[in-house]
Amino acid sequence: MLEWFEEEDQYILILILEYSESCRDLYGFILQEKLSESQARSLMYQAVLAAKHCLDGGVFHRDIKLDNYVINTATNRVQLIDFGCGEVAESGIKGQFIGFACPPEYFADFEYEAEPTTVWSLGIMMHRTVCSCNPLRKEDGRLSFDSRVSAEFQELITWCLALNPSERATMEDILQHEWFRQERMSGAI
Incomplete structure (x- = not known):
């Protein structure tokens, strides 16, 4: 940490983070590498x-x-970066949405919760990683999947992208889902 500032409603941290030559953002990596579902x-x-x-x-x-994830291509280790939109996780966040993947509940009353919003974002990100496209069809807003992906993956993404946040998977549900069974059993990470 180089410097930090305290303001009335926020802290500002000036950090130097590692970003070695073998690191790339996950978006660029996935575009260049055609990943299997297992990878x-x-x-x-x-x-x-x-x-x-x-x-x-x-x-x-x-x-x-x-x-906002980087991968070390030498080790395949993934790290979350860029906390510029971050805030303390509290219930009932109101006001303008900040971030990439606005959850549908925001449009009802301009309010959203940290965990269901994170799950929504992860569902979109996982779908883009496996299927190389956005999950929601523009014409009718329904989910679309590549015919080659597993039923377990389709089930997980459908659960993550449930329109009602109370019906959406939790973070723990995602990690315990059958699609991630091999990762849990291998002791990954």
Whole structure:
């Protein structure tokens, strides 16, 4: 940490973070590498663990997306970065949405919660990683999947992208889901 400032409603931290030559943002990595579902699963398990770690520590990242994860291409280790939109995870966040993947509940009353919003963002990110496209079809807003992806993956994404936040998976539900079973059993991370 180089410097920090305390303001009335926020802290500003000036940090130097590692970003070695072997690191790339996950968005660029996925565009260049055509990942198998198994390879994507390994990376997404790490991404979910990082987001859960933040929430467990009371931090709402608010901008979960492929660009905000880096992968060390030498080790395949994934890290969450860019906390510029972050805030303390509290209930009933109101006001303008800040972040990448605005959850549908925001449009009802301009209010959203940290965990369901994070799960929504992760669902979009996981779908983009495995299927190389956005999950929601523009014409009718329904989910679309590549025919080659597993039923377990489709089930997980459908649960993460449930329109009603009370029906959406929790972070723990995601990590315990069958799609991540191999990662849990291998003791990944």
